[in-house]
Amino acid sequence: MGSGEPVKSPIEKLNPLTKMLAIFCLGLATLIYPNSWLGLGIVIVLFGVAGIAHILTSFAKTIFGFGIPISLMLFFIQGLYSPKNKTIIADLGFAKLGEEGLLYAAKIVITLLVFLATFYIMNQTTYAGKMVAALTRSGINPQVGYLILASLNVVPQMHRRLDIIKEAQEARGVETTGGLWARLKAYVPLMGPVVMSSLTDAQERGMTLETRGFANTNVKRTSYIEVTTSKADTYLRAGLIIFLVAVIIISIWMRWAQ
Amino acid sequence: MDELAIEVKDLSFRYRQTTHAALSHVSFSVPKGSFFCIIGGNGVGKSTLCNTFVGLIPHYFLGKMDGEVRVNGQSILDQSIADLSSQIGLVFQNPFNQLSYTASTVAEELAYGLGNRGVAREEMVKKVAAVAKLMRIDQVLDQNPLDLSGGQAQRVAFGSTFILEPKILVLDECTTQLDPMGADDIFAIVKRLNHEGITVVMVDHDMERVAEYADQILVLAAGSPVLQGTPAEVFGDPRLAEFGVEPPAYATVTQALAQRHLIKAELGVTKEQAVALVKEGLNHAH
Numbered sequence: 001m002g003s004g005e006p007v008k009s010p011i012e013k014l015n016p017l018t019k020m021l022a023i024f025c026l027g028l029a030t031l032i033y034p035n036s037w038l039g040l041g042i043v044i045v046l047f048g049v050a051g052i053a054h055i056l057t058s059f060a061k062t063i064f065g066f067g068i069p070i071s072l073m074l075f076f077i078q079g080l081y082s083p084k085n086k087t088i089i090a091d092l093g094f095a096k097l098g099e100e101g102l103l104y105a106a107k108i109v110i111t112l113l114v115f116l117a118t119f120y121i122m123n124q125t126t127y128a129g130k131m132v133a134a135l136t137r138s139g140i141n142p143q144v145g146y147l148i149l150a151s152l153n154v155v156p157q158m159h160r161r162l163d164i165i166k167e168a169q170e171a172r173g174v175e176t177t178g179g180l181w182a183r184l185k186a187y188v189p190l191m192g193p194v195v196m197s198s199l200t201d202a203q204e205r206g207m208t209l210e211t212r213g214f215a216n217t218n219v220k221r222t223s224y225i226e227v228t229t230s231k232a233d234t235y236l237r238a239g240l241i242i243f244l245v246a247v248i249i250i251s252i253w254m255r256w257a258q
Numbered sequence: 259m260d261e262l263a264i265e266v267k268d269l270s271f272r273y274r275q276t277t278h279a280a281l282s283h284v285s286f287s288v289p290k291g292s293f294f295c296i297i298g299g300n301g302v303g304k305s306t307l308c309n310t311f312v313g314l315i316p317h318y319f320l321g322k323m324d325g326e327v328r329v330n331g332q333s334i335l336d337q338s339i340a341d342l343s344s345q346i347g348l349v350f351q352n353p354f355n356q357l358s359y360t361a362s363t364v365a366e367e368l369a370y371g372l373g374n375r376g377v378a379r380e381e382m383v384k385k386v387a388a389v390a391k392l393m394r395i396d397q398v399l400d401q402n403p404l405d406l407s408g409g410q411a412q413r414v415a416f417g418s419t420f421i422l423e424p425k426i427l428v429l430d431e432c433t434t435q436l437d438p439m440g441a442d443d444i445f446a447i448v449k450r451l452n453h454e455g456i457t458v459v460m461v462d463h464d465m466e467r468v469a470e471y472a473d474q475i476l477v478l479a480a481g482s483p484v485l486q487g488t489p490a491e492v493f494g495d496p497r498l499a500e501f502g503v504e505p506p507a508y509a510t511v512t513q514a515l516a517q518r519h520l521i522k523a524e525l526g527v528t529k530e531q532a533v534a535l536v537k538e539g540l541n542h543a544h
Binding site: 142145160201221 | 340343344352378386
């Protein structure tokens, strides 16, 4: 979720609250389902969703970039050393590979991937302002919304200030490029002015917010950013809730049947 | 008697954990619809005074306050800063510190104060478009405010204040980031708003501008009022230099010419007045 505009797509048009509900429902469904197959299916479907959202390449990079190393690590630890291991599928000499540990590792990896994938899609397809506008409209404290947005926007501001100070230092002959040591020597003295001026700015920013009615408590806040709940949102929300309820019922039945 | 936009009675203020008073026994009034300027050297309390008008003192900056400040007849002590913001708007020096940091576009930035007042989106969109046109920032409405130049950002800061339709506008050295033409543009708008009945209180170091726009000028020195009057009265006062204020160049020139009896003994504080006096002097010589 950046402060810039995401790429236009049917996923981008969805209400941010629908996407948050998707994270919750799909993640929880994967978590409570007794095995990894449901989660795997969800991850495959999410690749399709990422394609619709025009973010397939970066999505795949993130999922594989996180999934492969974390899978290897968990399969190694849980597969070889899990106390749950009873069914040995391979003897490597120094340790024995257990089926229960591998299945447990797969379950953890797939649950993490579902949460990561849904969150990544929401992050890449949702404009931060729209998210906060939707949350504020649904009753969240506007000051919490401010904290989210200000945190996202204050970084570019500090970066901007750092560039200004860096340019001023360069104009005075300070070397800010080159090797690591040269950069360290140049950047460490810059941090003081950046942090101090940011603190000074915060006071004036506080004044601005106050004079623009930030502390107004007796009105329901509105936003310039249009947040709509389309038919697609309504159907998706209903579908997600039905899906979660169905998964809960099936999971209980599967555990009971065992 | 004129209706008063701002009334200050025997105001003194000392910031918390300081020993010196930032303001000491300040009294004056600003009639509704007037253009009132506050001048003086650095650190004499001009910004502190502006902060009292919008309620930042004593509600935001803590300290010991004595005396009274009334905005449109009501004491600032009886109103919150948010309440006061519907009557009085403040624009100050650094435009980037006047951004809300909640907006990724100029349009959202302009609309921020309206959102805090619960204004409906449809109305917001109309007001944003109107103010953007007025401030000549309609071409950058979709840009991130942080990517703007200082001048453009100051226009956004002005716009974000104007959009709240205050009856009183306080401008605290707000054109320092603007080039001379940009500043002239802004002041043309301010002057127009003043003609439409908005009261303007301005702090500025540009004495030519102060002389051109002010109906009344208050001179502060060490937190106390030392002179008050029309531009001709204030800039003609021989004690002005003692208070760290240099009169406009036009006043200095016309004063020097009058001393040499080249023009009549009148003070021209604006370009127009100075030119008229010199023309009259030349005609008389011929």
